[in-house]
Amino acid sequence: MASALSEREDFAPNVAEWRESLDYILDEFGAEGAQTILRAVQNHALARGLVLGEATLNTPYVNTITLAEQPRYPGDVELEKRIENLIRWNAMAMVLRAADEGSGVGGHIATYASAATMMEVGFNHFFRKRSAEYGGDLVIPQPHAAPGIYARAFLEGRLSVEQLGNFRRELATGGGLPSYPHPRLMPDFWQVPCASMGLSTPTAIYQARFAKYLENRGLKPANGGRIWCFIGDGEADEPEVLGTINIAAREKLDNLVLVVNCNLQRLDGPVRGNGKIIQELERSFRGADWNVIKVIWGSGWDGLLAQDTDGVLRRRMEEAVDGDYQWYSVSPGNIQREHWIENNPVLARMMDTLSDDEVRNIKRGGQDPKKIHAAFARALAADGKPTVILIKTVKGDGMGALQGHNTAHQKKQLKPEERIACAREYGIPLADEEIERAAFYRPEADSAERRYLAAQRERLGGYLPAREVECPRLAAPPLALFRELLEGSAGRAVSSTMAMVRLLATLLKDADIGRYVVPIVPDEARTFGMESLFRVAGIYSPQGQNYRPVDADSLLPYREAVDGQILQEGICETGAIASFLAAGTAYAVHGIPTIPFYFFYSIFGFQRVGDMIWACGDMMCRGFLLGGTAGRTTLNGEGLQHEDGHSQVVGETLPCLKSYDPAFGYELAVIVRDGIRRMYEEGEQIFYYLTLYNENYPMPPLPDDDPSADILRGMYRLRARSVDAAPCAHLLAAGPLVMAALEAAETLEARGIAAQVWSVTSFNELYRDAVACQRHNRLHPDAPPARSHLETLLGAEDGAFVAVSDYQKSLALRVASWIPGEYRVLGTDGFGLSDARPVLRGFFEVSADHIVLAALDALAASGAVAHEQVGAWLAEAGIDPDKTDPVTR
Ligand SMILES: Cc1ncc(C[n+]2csc(CCOP(=O)(O)OP(=O)(O)O)c2C)c(N)n1
Numbered sequence: 001m002a003s004a005l006s007e008r009e010d011f012a013p014n015v016a017e018w019r020e021s022l023d024y025i026l027d028e029f030g031a032e033g034a035q036t037i038l039r040a041v042q043n044h045a046l047a048r049g050l051v052l053g054e055a056t057l058n059t060p061y062v063n064t065i066t067l068a069e070q071p072r073y074p075g076d077v078e079l080e081k082r083i084e085n086l087i088r089w090n091a092m093a094m095v096l097r098a099a100d101e102g103s104g105v106g107g108h109i110a111t112y113a114s115a116a117t118m119m120e121v122g123f124n125h126f127f128r129k130r131s132a133e134y135g136g137d138l139v140i141p142q143p144h145a146a147p148g149i150y151a152r153a154f155l156e157g158r159l160s161v162e163q164l165g166n167f168r169r170e171l172a173t174g175g176g177l178p179s180y181p182h183p184r185l186m187p188d189f190w191q192v193p194c195a196s197m198g199l200s201t202p203t204a205i206y207q208a209r210f211a212k213y214l215e216n217r218g219l220k221p222a223n224g225g226r227i228w229c230f231i232g233d234g235e236a237d238e239p240e241v242l243g244t245i246n247i248a249a250r251e252k253l254d255n256l257v258l259v260v261n262c263n264l265q266r267l268d269g270p271v272r273g274n275g276k277i278i279q280e281l282e283r284s285f286r287g288a289d290w291n292v293i294k295v296i297w298g299s300g301w302d303g304l305l306a307q308d309t310d311g312v313l314r315r316r317m318e319e320a321v322d323g324d325y326q327w328y329s330v331s332p333g334n335i336q337r338e339h340w341i342e343n344n345p346v347l348a349r350m351m352d353t354l355s356d357d358e359v360r361n362i363k364r365g366g367q368d369p370k371k372i373h374a375a376f377a378r379a380l381a382a383d384g385k386p387t388v389i390l391i392k393t394v395k396g397d398g399m400g401a402l403q404g405h406n407t408a409h410q411k412k413q414l415k416p417e418e419r420i421a422c423a424r425e426y427g428i429p430l431a432d433e434e435i436e437r438a439a440f441y442r443p444e445a446d447s448a449e450r451r452y453l454a455a456q457r458e459r460l461g462g463y464l465p466a467r468e469v470e471c472p473r474l475a476a477p478p479l480a481l482f483r484e485l486l487e488g489s490a491g492r493a494v495s496s497t498m499a500m501v502r503l504l505a506t507l508l509k510d511a512d513i514g515r516y517v518v519p520i521v522p523d524e525a526r527t528f529g530m531e532s533l534f535r536v537a538g539i540y541s542p543q544g545q546n547y548r549p550v551d552a553d554s555l556l557p558y559r560e561a562v563d564g565q566i567l568q569e570g571i572c573e574t575g576a577i578a579s580f581l582a583a584g585t586a587y588a589v590h591g592i593p594t595i596p597f598y599f600f601y602s603i604f605g606f607q608r609v610g611d612m613i614w615a616c617g618d619m620m621c622r623g624f625l626l627g628g629t630a631g632r633t634t635l636n637g638e639g640l641q642h643e644d645g646h647s648q649v650v651g652e653t654l655p656c657l658k659s660y661d662p663a664f665g666y667e668l669a670v671i672v673r674d675g676i677r678r679m680y681e682e683g684e685q686i687f688y689y690l691t692l693y694n695e696n697y698p699m700p701p702l703p704d705d706d707p708s709a710d711i712l713r714g715m716y717r718l719r720a721r722s723v724d725a726a727p728c729a730h731l732l733a734a735g736p737l738v739m740a741a742l743e744a745a746e747t748l749e750a751r752g753i754a755a756q757v758w759s760v761t762s763f764n765e766l767y768r769d770a771v772a773c774q775r776h777n778r779l780h781p782d783a784p785p786a787r788s789h790l791e792t793l794l795g796a797e798d799g800a801f802v803a804v805s806d807y808q809k810s811l812a813l814r815v816a817s818w819i820p821g822e823y824r825v826l827g828t829d830g831f832g833l834s835d836a837r838p839v840l841r842g843f844f845e846v847s848a849d850h851i852v853l854a855a856l857d858a859l860a861a862s863g864a865v866a867h868e869q870v871g872a873w874l875a876e877a878g879i880d881p882d883k884t885d886p887v888t889r
């Protein structure tokens, strides 16, 4: 479209003159000289109120790397194309076969079809495996490109025909393959999970950052290793993607290459039909100070661009929107030509050098290995900056009827003639009948294709992806290391959070384990009383500390250091959990057994970054999640969006997570020590969630009968009855409500009712164990029955039972089936609100008075005490029977 300005005859700037001036300055005074002048001109323009807008962040819609700068391609292009075609065919056949067999398991073809060339350039020339000399690359493909990655491994001889045939049928005889990259399901193969769109970017960024952390702390040699992360252009809309890119530039992560496969489509249709996703992303990444490389046009355009001295072609490239480009990918050459030249005679002349077929086949950058290679090579040369490569491709490239169509993503079927057409296009030497039933094709091991492929991988250190764990095992420290916690607080009131910080301080000082400990905190260190660790351990900062902190003269200064141990993440839970994931998987990625301890506001854990915690489970992450300021009533005053009464309920949903809700310092010591033993000594694929509280009370010493084993199983007897008379009230309590239960027990016994208090360190562990025993007995009816921990402890007990925690009732109700008597559960269902702790405990009905009430109610129901006692207690305790139900407020 012509602008009004271009129609004015008096507007005829001599652009060439401006260019010449710039060239002169560049030649005479170099880049610095030119930058100085341009900056001055820009500042002047800004001072005059001129808005430069997009212009400052966007470069023209052409390849960043010019033809002149393009390095020689180091491979055999033709042979690589043949290999790529074999992979394309087998990837497609996997999905077609899964569909043909009618199992309804699905699969995707179009994503890989668009990504095949960039993946092949990477595998043939760039992705390097870990070795003694090299740190190793972490390759994170797009999840929906998994069939292509499998198909390559098949060609490499790493996967069998049977496995490929059982794509998405993991339980099939002979083994199958998971839909997407899931290390837990394929632990020798996949390195990083990425099936949940958007999460692989922060995962990659914080892996890159953690690698530098390990180097700066001297735990890893500075022997390189890169993170190659491939994402979709639609995926880039997820807030985790652009939301985490600033840290990558701030921390100068030149070991990170993010590649965006810009096929212009997502699942339903175009990503930016009315605009240009590549230009939009360029602005964002350039604004965040990344090194941005655009790969838009294939070599077929080089000649045309060289002729484009007046910029007519470039202008057209700029004008067309992504919706147009998508349309070209489905249109015949003559239609494309007509739309493209839009009655412009100069453009028409230029395009006349090509036949309609050539117009149709002219490639985008993402289909051209030379252009991709140039971009990857430049990314390797990046110094001090992360690189993003924006590659323009076609969704479903080379797949005839499917290519570029809005339905491409979901398409899992091709007609017999379409299959034959594709296979012939790919040069697959199978009979029509074999092609129709989507047979796999793998040439002999000594074929040129397979020999080339193997040789290229050998040069790069071996096959990828591969997950190979070679990590020294740590010996868990003796429990006695935590003497302070085992001895109790001698009457001093302390919180379980303070106890945990002491424990961490002790671990940090330990000669064997200390250096592997990675404390992580998102701007809450002071909330948890962790500031004492600033001085001892230091806050990691690759720049060190280039200022004098305001509290330099205090005992606990804010100390940043290059070799600082603490990861202070700022207010970014996504970043913090991504750091946890990086530190907790370093045993596999780097062979270094770092142990993350991530402290956070418990309510901002599962419900804020639950999907990332799920990914931690997939990647077999180790470490300790520490939900501080836990409990709907224990965290008082903070109100509805802070007071957590459900994270323990959610914690149970992650199968490999051990969740504990301890009350005392010695319980914490027992649990953390055993956690280190299980994860870092035994190598179990589990991790931990511990809730920590800020209520202060005296911490008792570890009881003489050492309940350690029971603490780990989830419950032990804390207070035996001192009244002999039957019946007995059994109070099962967790977290700080153990203190309320102890008080309730005193009240009950003062009334002549025996009471025992059981400290429940984990309702979730009790539940899992009970369910597992029940299942075992169901499946083995004739074997001696297994007995759960709960049944073992309570089997011989009579009386009635009350459970109480600072969590929703459903947590303790999980174990109801295994409680041998009347069972009442108290918990903190409903929204939190701001008030003082005792008021909240009364409101949510978890106070000592309410525990007594529930015990009397349960005992009365079992006929053990007179019914009147319940009403009498209500009156005595002053509980309003018509008080608000916290759930309905
Ligand atoms: C968090 C999340 N939301 C939705 C999906 C479902 N999904 C999978 S792929 C996809 C479209 C991907 O488009 P794009 O990122 O452009 O990748 P392409 O396949 O085009 O290469 C969607 C919506 C998902 N996997 N994860």
Ligand SMILES: [Mg+2]
Pocket (backbone or CB within 6 Å): 232, 233, 234, 235, 261, 262, 263, 264, 265, 266, 271
């Ligand atoms: Mg896309």
